[in-house]
Amino acid sequence: MSYEKLVAHYRRVHHLSHVSGIFGWDEAVTMPRGSGQARAEAMATLERIRHDMAIDPRVADWIAAAKSEALDATERASLREIERSYARATALPPTLVEAQSRARVRCEQAWREQRKTSDFEGHRPLLEQVVRYEREEAQCLAERFGLCPYDALLDRYEPGFKTALLDTLFSELERILPDLLEAVLDAQSGAVVHTPRGPFPSDRQREFSLELMAKLGFDFERGRLDTSHHPFCAGMPDDVRITTRYNEGDFIESLMSTLHETGHAKYEQGLPRQLRGLPVGEPRSAAVHESQSLFLEMFVCRGLPFLRFAEPLIRRAFAGQAQRTPEAFSAENLMRLCTRVARTAIRVDADEVTYPLHVMFRxxxxxxxxxGKLRVRDLPEQWDAAMQRWLGISTGSSHRDGCMQDVHWGSGLFGYFPSYVLGALMAAQLFEAAHASIDDLDRRIALGEFGPLDAFLHDRIWSRASLVETGELVAQATGKPLGTQAFERHLRRRYLAAV
Amino acid sequence: MSYEKLVAHYRRVHHLSHVSGIFGWDEAVTMPRGSGQARAEAMATLERIRHDMAIDPRVADWIAAAKSEALDATERASLREIERSYARATALPPTLVEAQSRARVRCEQAWREQRKTSDFEGHRPLLEQVVRYEREEAQCLAERFGLCPYDALLDRYEPGFKTALLDTLFSELERILPDLLEAVLDAQSGAVVHTPRGPFPSDRQREFSLELMAKLGFDFERGRLDTSHHPFCAGMPDDVRITTRYNEGDFIESLMSTLHETGHAKYEQGLPRQLRGLPVGEPRSAAVHESQSLFLEMFVCRGLPFLRFAEPLIRRAFAGQAQRTPEAFSAENLMRLCTRVARTAIRVDADEVTYPLHVMFRxxxxxxxxxGKLRVRDLPEQWDAAMQRWLGISTGSSHRDGCMQDVHWGSGLFGYFPSYVLGALMAAQLFEAAHASIDDLDRRIALGEFGPLDAFLHDRIWSRASLVETGELVAQATGKPLGTQAFERHLRRRYLAAV
Structure with a gap:
């Protein structure tokens, strides 16, 4: 059967994705610095070979033949995703894929050093090269799929989503957030928040992270926690690698970032084993992925029930520190620490109220x-203007805190930023649906009973992988199409009622 | 020019070797256990793709055309090695390469667990499968190159070397070693050796290893030290990964094993950059590689001059412990600890006198x-008989200390063991040549001046990569063909004169 040939072929392509996932993790976590250039070359060759496999002309014949074969619903969905994946791959010239990989890796490697000194001028030519290739890719995809160039790139992360939808959702958020932010800052201005006094040794933080991850059901037989400059989640479902970083002055920052990545990891680990290696077995989209990390971090772990559960564990893990400032370690105070809202420069440190503003101007x-309406050279100026407009702050010539703070563009992730906000909207809807579907959810969380939540997410998100389109997945999981209402309700409830 | 096409092609094949080297390191060092099966599949696909590239039919045409092109001496050597590599690859069916990779990785993964419980019966079917594939490979190579099957496998690690040479060298060693061992045991029986009292925390050992590696010129910009169950050296010249393990009761064991791997690493890091990615730029052979690790560990670091240099550093690194038993930390006592000879069961823990005996029966x-003259099922019995015959000890049914102690066969490394002894013979000749060529070598080592030794090895071994055949390399580097005399002189000098 042709469908079976497709399955065998895509499993092999997936083996190379597996290799690439671990090789990429290694580049960011363990690779010695002097190996960067050789690494960029090896990665480019690997990407090229994977792409060559992905555009194998036999696939077109197998797809055509499979369409007239007797397939069940899962197989039909699988065929749809294979066709989508094949169409996307064949739209791109192999030489572009290889050159693009090389340019991205080099740009990202250089960024790690250049950011430290805010060296935008040194970074600019590398970023310009990446942008040129991204525009070329956008053009190729746009022609093939009849999309505008940006939509074509967005489609890599959010299949089926278009700027029209983003513009609608984002303009609603722009209408809501500025006033809401003012109100929250106002409400929080009087609150007394106690700061836990450190230091909190990295080793101890790591041990405690592992303890909480285990309680949340992270499968260490099929995953790891490591340290890197920026937290991320990589690997593949049978070998999920999350990373974090430790600030010895503030354990909450690192802990929440680890729990965020744990949310990503649990999605990966919960994907259906029988669909492993097939496009239909992949996570549905970047936004769905972000919804899982935000669900766990923002909705569960930064909430009072979870912090009541965590309080005694935290007091035990940091016993000496907790004795010095016991009032700082109460669940209520931890909650205040976890939900402090502020206008700050750095997106990854932003709270959930200001976060969408960071994303929307990006x-x-x-x-x-x-x-082609903005040149790389004009980025710093435009960035600063946007920061002033939306966050009311300026980072001046400190590009490391300005337009050089994120590696996304240097890594060629154009079209990814919106997924963070879409993920937050989805997570808010999912959290309401979880409350509607699980009795006594808050009490269960406070008792550390995460089984029902896992079962809920497994049933509605993880087990569904890419079997249905994102819109359908969200509507079926939450009973509503994707919108901003649940997110707004969440913010008002958490930041304006309960403080 | 066709030669340039070959260069471009082999650089790409090398990119995949780079990927495979890091992916393999990861499998042994960081991979979570539950990911083993997925990993074995991914590695098999990667090996298959690398092999498919290595047997590209265009290579045959390019080689033929390059032969009539104007090439300099280096390019001619390069072409010779390309031809050798291509002939070897094309002798093997691609399906065998893929199945072999899968069987090896699975067998090695299972061995890690099965060895713990001496579960030979559980291990046997996996090892039998690996042996079947090895015999199949041996047959393919034997037919292509007109060699006997074992010589065909040996040629993978020691190009040009044959059992005839091994039999000659090994029978000389068999003639010398048993009596020499008796004499050494006799001579050492009266010596007073003080044992440093631990514990020696792993962290402290690791820091000290890093300190010594740096003094010995290991390039940390292009390499790492990590921890694994068995020490090894992997990666590629721009990213050399060595591993070690720590015994908190005995810092010397781990330290010497780290210095051994440092010797391997320095060879890799010293290979000529301009030949990177070409077969001619690879290490000459497994024996030459072992000669570099043994040179550093056995000849330099276990010698009195180095230990005089190291003594104050060791006393500082383990200050508390050194205060408890100061007499154990003198260079002379450290030397006695580093050169203790004993009949023991485990090859990797063996001293340099008994080591060749372990290898020769393997x-x-x-x-x-x-x-086909020995069946896997008969290994335990045969092993025990050989141990009794050559080492005078029996490990009975404790297969973990018997025929399951090494992973080589399970990993398909048939033909590799002899390289350890050949390496020792080469190292002995090189050490004599180094003394002849460097003024005051012992004094320089005692002062921590390793530059002249590096220059010597770089000139005679590292920079020569695979430019000449092994026999020629050894003869040019040491002024003599490979033999046992220098090794015998070394043993007599170190163990029978100086004790």
Whole structure:
């Protein structure tokens, strides 16, 4: 059967994705610095070979033949995703794929050093090269799929989503958030928050992270926690690698970031084993992925029930520190620490109220870069203007805290930023649906009973992989199409009622 | 020019070797256990793809055309090695390469667990499968190159070397070693050796290893030290990964094992950059590689001059312990600890006098396995008989200390064991040549001046990569063909004169 040939072929392509996932993790976590250039070359060759496999002309014949074979619903969904994957791969010239990989890896490697000194001028030519290739890819995909260039890139992360939807959702958020932010800052201005006094040794933080991850059901037989400059989740479902970083002055920052990545990891580990290696067995989209990390971090772990559960564990893990400032370790105070809202420069440190503002101007900028309406050289100025407009702060010539703070563009992830906000909207809807479907959810969380939540997410998200389109997945999981209402309700409830 | 096409092609094949080297390191060092099966599949696909590239039919045409092109001496050597590599690859069916990789990885993964419980019966079917594939490979190579099957496998590690040479060298060693061992045991029986009292925390040992590696010129910009169950050296010249393990009761064991791997690493890091990615730029052979690790560990670091240099560093690194038993930390006592000879069961823990005995019976056994004269099921019995005959000890049914102690056969490394002894013979000749060529070598080592030794090895071994055949390399580097005399002189000098 042709369908079976497709399955065998895509499992092999997936083996190379597995290799690439671990090789990429290694680049960020363990690779010695002097090996960067050789690594960029090896990665480019690997990407090229994977792409060559992905565009094998036999696939077209197998797809055509499989369409007239007797397939069940899962197989039909699988065939749809194979066709999507094949169409996307064949739209790109192999030489572009290889050159793009090399340019991205080099740019990212250079960024790690250049960011330290805010060396935008040194970084610029590398970023310009990446942007040129992204625009070329956008053009190829746009022609093939009849999309505008930015939509074509967005489609890599959010299949089926278009700027029209983003513009609708984002303009609603722009209408809501500025006033809401003012109100929250106002409400929080009087609160007394106690700061836990450190130091909190990295080793101890790591041990405690592992303890909480285990309680949350992270499968250490098929995953790891490591340290890197920026937290991320990589690997593949049978070998999920999450990373974090430790600030010895503040254990909450690192802990929440680890729990965020744990949310990503649990999605990967929960994907259906029988679909492993097939496009239909992949996570549905970047936004769905982010919804899982935000669900765990923002909705569960930064909430009072979880912090009541965690309080005694935290007091035990940092016993000496907790004795010095016991009032700082109460669940209520931890909750205040976990939900402090502030206008700050760095997206990854932002709270959930200001976070969408960080994303929305990046979205407009990256679209302008792809459309050729913004030049890389003008980024610093435009960035600062946007920061002032939306967050009310300026980072001046400190590009490391400005337009050089994120590695996304240097890594060629144009079209990714919106997924963070879409993920937050999805997570909010999922959290309401979880409350509607699980009795006594808050009490269970406070008791450390995470089984029902896992079962809920497994049933509605993880086990469904890419079997249905994102819109359908969200509607079926939450009973509503994707919108901003649940997110707004969440913010008002958490930040304006309960403080 | 066709030669340039070959260069471009082999650089790409090398990119995949780079990927495979890091992916393999990861499998042994960081991979979570539950990912083993997925990993074995991914590795098999990667090996298959690398092999498919290595047998690209265009290579044959390019080689033929390059032969009539104007090439300099280096390029001619490069072409010779390309031809050798291509002939070897094309002798093997691609399906065998893939199945072999899978069987090896699975067998090695299972061995890690099965060895713990001496579960030979559980291990046997996996090892039998690996042996079947090895015999199949031996047959393919033997037919292509007109060699006997074992020579065909030996040629993978020691190009140009044959059992005839091994039999000559090994029978000389068999003539010398048993009496010499008796004499050494006799001479050492009266010596007073003080044992440093631990514990020696792993962290402290690791820091000290890093300190010594740096003094010995290990390039940390292009390499790492990690921890694994068995020490090894992997990666590629721009990213050399060595591993060690720590015994908190005995810092010397781990330290010497780290210095051994440092010797391997320095060879890799010293290979000529301009030949990177070409077969001619690879290490000459497994024996030459072992000669570099043994040179550093056995000849330099276990010698009195180095230990005089190291003594104050060791006393500082383990200050508390050194205060408890100061007499154990003198260079002379450290020397006695580093050169203790004993009949023991485990090869990797063996001293340099008994080591060749461990290897020689393995050589005979693996040859018998490949020739079909020994069945896997009969290994335990044969092993025990050989241990009793050559080392005078029996490990009975404790297979973990018997025929399951090494992973080589399970990993398909048939033909590798002899390289350890050949390496020792080469190292002995090189050490004599180094003394002849460097003024005051002992004094320089005692002062921690390793530059002249590096220059010597770089000039005679590292920079020559695979430019000449092994026999020629050894003869040019040491002024003599490979033999046992220098090794015998070394043993007599170190163990029978100086004790």
């Amino acid at each position: 979205y407009r900028m990256e679209r302008a870069l792809i459309d | 050589y005979r056994m693996e040859r018998a396995l490949i020739d």
